[in-house]
Amino acid sequence: MTNDPDLPAMTYDPELETIDLNINIGPQHPATHGVFRMVLVVDGERVEDLVPHIGYMHRGAEKLSEHMDYRQAIGYQDRTEYLAQFNAELCYVQAVEKLAGLVPPERAEYIRVILAELNRISSHFMFLGAFGTDLGVFGTSFTYAFRERENLLDLFEEVSGDRLMYAYFRPGGVAWDVPHNFVERVKWVCDQALIGAKDLDTLLTDNEIFIARTLNIGKLSIEDAIDFGASGPVLRACGLKFDLRRDEPYSIYDRFDFDIPVGSNGDSYDRYLVRLEEIRQSVRIVRQAIDQMPDGPILPEKLPRALRPAAGEVYMRCENPRGEYGIYLISRGSTQPYRLRIRSSSFCNLAALKHMTVGHYVADAVTILGSIDIVLCEVDR
Amino acid sequence: MALVLWGLFGVDMNVWLDAFLRLQLIVIVMTVTVMALIYVERKFVGRIQMRLGPMRTGPYGTLQSVADAVKLLTKEDLRPATADFWLFELAPYVTFVPVFMTLLALPFMEDWGVRDLQLGLFYIVAVSGVTVIGYIMAGWASDNKYALLGAVRSAAQLISYEIPLILAVLAVSMVAGSLNLNDIILQQDTIPNALLQPLPFLILLTATLAELSRRPFDIPIGESEVVGGPWVEYSGIRWSIIFALTEYAGLWGMAVLGSLVFLGGWEFPFGTSGFWGDFDFLYQMALVFAKSSFLILTMMLISATFPRLRIDQLMAFCWKILLPFGFLQIVINGIVLMYLDSEVTRDIALFATSGALLVAMAYVTYLATRQPSREARVAAMVAARSIQ
Amino acid sequence: MIGVLKSLTATMGTFMRKPVTIQYPTEHRKVPERERAFPILLWDFNIDEPFCTGCHACERACPVECMTVTMRDNPLFAEGKSKRRKIIDEFYIDYGRCMRCNICVEVCNFDAIAMNNTWSGHELSTVDRKELILDLDQLLDLSKRKDLQAWDPAAETRASTEGRPQPPIAQVGATEDAPAAGEPLTVAERSAEEQDSPPTP
Numbered sequence: 005m006t007n008d009p010d011l012p013a014m015t016y017d018p019e020l021e022t023i024d025l026n027i028n029i030g031p032q033h034p035a036t037h038g039v040f041r042m043v044l045v046v047d048g049e050r051v052e053d054l055v056p057h058i059g060y061m062h063r064g065a066e067k068l069s070e071h072m073d074y075r076q077a078i079g080y081q082d083r084t085e086y087l088a089q090f091n092a093e094l095c096y097v098q099a100v101e102k103l104a105g106l107v108p109p110e111r112a113e114y115i116r117v118i119l120a121e122l123n124r125i126s127s128h129f130m131f132l133g134a135f136g137t138d139l140g141v142f143g144t145s146f147t148y149a150f151r152e153r154e155n156l157l158d159l160f161e162e163v164s165g166d167r168l169m170y171a172y173f174r175p176g177g178v179a180w181d182v183p184h185n186f187v188e189r190v191k192w193v194c195d196q197a198l199i200g201a202k203d204l205d206t207l208l209t210d211n212e213i214f215i216a217r218t219l220n221i222g223k224l225s226i227e228d229a230i231d232f233g234a235s236g237p238v239l240r241a242c243g244l245k246f247d248l249r250r251d252e253p254y255s256i257y258d259r260f261d262f263d264i265p266v267g268s269n270g271d272s273y274d275r276y277l278v279r280l281e282e283i284r285q286s287v288r289i290v291r292q293a294i295d296q297m298p299d300g301p302i303l304p305e306k307l308p309r310a311l312r313p314a315a316g317e318v319y320m321r322c323e324n325p326r327g328e329y330g331i332y333l334i335s336r337g338s339t340q341p342y343r344l345r346i347r348s349s350s351f352c353n354l355a356a357l358k359h360m361t362v363g364h365y366v367a368d369a370v371t372i373l374g375s376i377d378i379v380l381c382e383v384d385r
Numbered sequence: 386m387a388l389v390l391w392g393l394f395g396v397d398m399n400v401w402l403d404a405f406l407r408l409q410l411i412v413i414v415m416t417v418t419v420m421a422l423i424y425v426e427r428k429f430v431g432r433i434q435m436r437l438g439p440m441r442t443g444p445y446g447t448l449q450s451v452a453d454a455v456k457l458l459t460k461e462d463l464r465p466a467t468a469d470f471w472l473f474e475l476a477p478y479v480t481f482v483p484v485f486m487t488l489l490a491l492p493f494m495e496d497w498g499v500r501d502l503q504l505g506l507f508y509i510v511a512v513s514g515v516t517v518i519g520y521i522m523a524g525w526a527s528d529n530k531y532a533l534l535g536a537v538r539s540a541a542q543l544i545s546y547e548i549p550l551i552l553a554v555l556a557v558s559m560v561a562g563s564l565n566l567n568d569i570i571l572q573q574d575t576i577p578n579a580l581l582q583p584l585p586f587l588i589l590l591t592a593t594l595a596e597l598s599r600r601p602f603d604i605p606i607g608e609s610e611v612v613g614g615p616w617v618e619y620s621g622i623r624w625s626i627i628f629a630l631t632e633y634a635g636l637w638g639m640a641v642l643g644s645l646v647f648l649g650g651w652e653f654p655f656g657t658s659g660f661w662g663d664f665d666f667l668y669q670m671a672l673v674f675a676k677s678s679f680l681i682l683t684m685m686l687i688s689a690t691f692p693r694l695r696i697d698q699l700m701a702f703c704w705k706i707l708l709p710f711g712f713l714q715i716v717i718n719g720i721v722l723m724y725l726d727s728e729v730t731r732d733i734a735l736f737a738t739s740g741a742l743l744v745a746m747a748y749v750t751y752l753a754t755r756q757p758s759r760e761a762r763v764a765a766m767v768a769a770r771s772i773q
Numbered sequence: 774m775i776g777v778l779k780s781l782t783a784t785m786g787t788f789m790r791k792p793v794t795i796q797y798p799t800e801h802r803k804v805p806e807r808e809r810a811f812p813i814l815l816w817d818f819n820i821d822e823p824f825c826t827g828c829h830a831c832e833r834a835c836p837v838e839c840m841t842v843t844m845r846d847n848p849l850f851a852e853g854k855s856k857r858r859k860i861i862d863e864f865y866i867d868y869g870r871c872m873r874c875n876i877c878v879e880v881c882n883f884d885a886i887a888m889n890n891t892w893s894g895h896e897l898s899t900v901d902r903k904e905l906i907l908d909l910d911q912l913l914d915l916s917k918r919k920d921l922q923a924w925d926p927a928a929e930t931r932a933s934t935e936g937r938p939q940p941p942i943a944q945v946g947a948t949e950d951a952p953a954a955g956e957p958l959t960v961a962e963r964s965a966e967e968q969d970s971p972p973t974p
């Protein structure tokens with residue numbers, strides 16, 4: 005018996021002489037996608053209570069950004085959301101642009117949208133692969149997904165110079181222009197991504213074992229999802245057609261024609277389906293964007309050497325692969341933000357974990373955690 | 386080596402010496418096979434996943450298993466301070482010995498096994514059931530909650546799947562009218578049992594995967610849930626005994642058993658008397674090798690493809706689907722064998738009933754796993770898609 | 774049952790395809806010209822001295838404060854050979870801290886620092902992290918050996934801004950005839966034109 009207030013209370017039934025088992029999953033565990041810890045109280049195999057522990061990955065990215073100028077903080081956005089770096093950067097630079105009144109040129113907008121959508125594809129591939137591994141596929145789904153993610157990372161490397169920490173978007177545009185073969189490369193990568201999506205579709209979608217493991221596991225109703233502040237695929241899987249790209253178009257998303265896939269049941273299977281479909285929709289957006297992309301400058305004509313936005317505050321939110329990613333900035337007129345706050349999508353989605361897991365089996369706890377698709381750096385910041 | 390060959394060709398010698406030499410031969414062959422199987426699995430799964438697999442050690446990585454063995458043997462053999470010393474140290478051997486013992490009864494070629502047992506099939510089934518004790522010992526002794534959970538899971542799983550396995554081999558032995566493996570093989574000179582009894586063949590394949598805790602039935606050791614289950618605290622040589630020897634020797638033994646009992650072993654399709662006179666045993670060995678390789682590759686393909694089942698689904702599959710159909714098969718076999726005398730009609734009846742049962746089982750599984758609402762959801766999503 | 778068989782067709786299908794992995798330490802992908810590994814300093818071959826004047830701009834701009842710069846009077850300036858009044862004295866970059874953000878390259882007014890775009894910038898594992906603190910000689914070494922791949926982001930951006938055709942960039946991951954490592958630096962070639970009006974520190 006423990007009196008640790010952090011741990012859930014164990015129940016003890018004197019008549020039955022049974023005792024619940026406390027199982028500690030994480031911080032080092034193959035299924036926790038980083039350093040996440042959850043303590044399960046299990047009765048046999050059934051989860052009776054769950055206590056998540058976060059904070060193992062806290063690096064103080066928000067506080068650090070207060071001591072940097074607006075350009076230096078870009079690199080920290082990559083490291084906060086390390087699977088959808090372009091999306092995080094996009095949100096951040098748009099917040100700064102709003103604050104400083106910069107208007108990026110057309111070409112830069114297109115480059116940014118193309119890269120952000122490709123990054124959404126790569127992030128969803130990461131989810132598909134890791135989700136399969138959580139369910140016990142012997143690395144096959146993982147390598148299928150990584151094959152495609154690799155193509156995308158190659159492209160990102162050719163454009164930005166780095167495979168993960170791009171630091172490529174700038175307030176007002178992008179750091180430098182894309183390579184001359186960018187258009188063909190993007191088209192090729194899109195074709196490959198569809199092939200990869202099809203492979204994973206064949207491997208998993210209709211597989212009875214996969215269905216048995218995910219269908220009706222971790223159900224979330226629309227009301228609960230909204231109450232928890234869930235967003236992104238977790239929310240859309242419940243059936244709510246809410247996508248910031250359509251409902252609150254930022255950048256140039258209002259120029260493209262795309263569907264918003266929604267589920268109906270809010271379970272792990274729906275979350276999987278929604279993400280698989282979003283890959284196809286992102287390909288669609290990228291193909292439209294690459295056709296419309298104009299020539300021209302990639303940074304505004306007059307760009308100050310050091311940004312000094314006027315005092316004020318701004319909240320910018322974007323639809324990231326994991327949901328609504330928000331940047332709240334306060335400026336006091338200096339070169340450094342007075343306050344930078346990140347609204348993390350994974351954190352809010354993770355809040356629903358206990359609600360979804362209690363009553364399921366231990367194996368389902370892993371499935372549900374995988375289906376939320378968290379990025380621990382983003383949760384802990 | 387010469388002595389062993391004398392034994393092969395039936396030259397009289399002291400019965401204990403003979404048994405000892407045959408045992409030695411099995412140990413050597415088993416070790417080599419296990420190493421080869423590890424390499425084959427890694428390469429095969431690698432190619433499925435569009436990877437190269439091991440490439441560094443030796444040409445095309447062929448020495449990878451040797452390197453692994455050296456690494457495992459030189460690794461520190463850790464034991465948790467709170468572990469139960471004797472149970473912890475003994476558990477790997479308790480797991481491995483039954484697997485090895487099954488190998489002793491297998492006739493790898495005509496009249497050549499370590500021992501030709503009259504109740505060979507019975508012996509194999511009985512002995513292989515002991516493995517589960519090792520799992521429970523390891524899980525209990527490790528003093529680790531993951532290990533305990535894995536041990537309890539393995540107890541449930543291995544004992545449950547023992548029964549369909551027994552039913553499957555029982556159905557075949559009914560057809561053959563014998564529990565002696567040599568007799569069962571000789572009886573398949575024209576039609577292998579897999580054709581006469583497709584349902585038990587399928588049940589045997591499934592139950593084998595479950596007995597060996599291979600994916601999709603690796604629930605006891607599921608690494609994304611219980612991180613290796615009973616074996617989570619093991620390392621070094623003890624772990625290599627479990628992982629390498631038990632798992633792959635078991636895979637090999639079960640595949641050979643399947644190829645002997647269901648695929649006609651060295652008898653089908655050309656009969657025992659081969660073309661090379663005294664060297665027939667080579668041809669027989671090659672035939673068994675080919676058939677068991679086929680089974681092993683099939684199992685590897687299956688385990689590389691599917692997600693892991695959950696423990697309740699696994700149990701439901703065993704008790705609600707495999708078991709009733711196994712029993713039905715035995716009852717029907719009894720009726721057919723009782724009332725049909727002519728060999729041809731008997732074979733046709735066996736094939737027809739077993740095939741019908743197989744179709745019925747597939748249909749029941751389909752009904753049990755069907756989710757109309759899911760299909761509607763997928764269809765709706767595909768319909769909403771403007772590009773394909 | 775059907776879905777299970779469908780899954781098997783997927784795995785059997787990929788079994789037939791060609792593997793996509795390569796043998797990494799013996800086989801290297803070609804890294805793109807704009808690869809950003811770690812910052813290094815450039816060598817001015819015209820005057821035989823570093824471009825860097827030790828102006829501290831990069832040191833101040835570095836988000837993780839991993840650089841240490843000191844300057845001294847340039848002896849070659851006194852002799853009239855060089856237009857740089859000050860020159861770098863000591864320069865340390867701690868690669869263990871650097872987050873490869875490219876900011877030091879962007880703020881440098883003398884184009885004295887560049888990101889290493891060869892494999893040597895990636896294969897840096899050591900047993901002691903002190904070995905990751907590089908001094909001036911080590912930082913200049915790669916440039917002196919002319920091992921960098923040619924790439925000029927400023928020229929490319931300028932070209933696209935002014936609507937001129939972009940400078941040719943070798944296609945990545947492909948052809949043999951692409952300009953490979955070992956070609957002279959365009960940055961070094963450009964130095965003459967830059968020399969005309971160097972901002973004094």
Ligand code: SF4
Nearest residue numbers: 825826828829831881
């Ligand atoms: S900004 Fe350039 S010139 Fe100044 S110290 Fe840094 S590298 Fe040297």
Ligand code: SF4
Nearest residue numbers: 835871872874875877
């Ligand atoms: S790349 Fe960034 S972190 Fe590294 S030395 Fe330059 S400014 Fe500092």
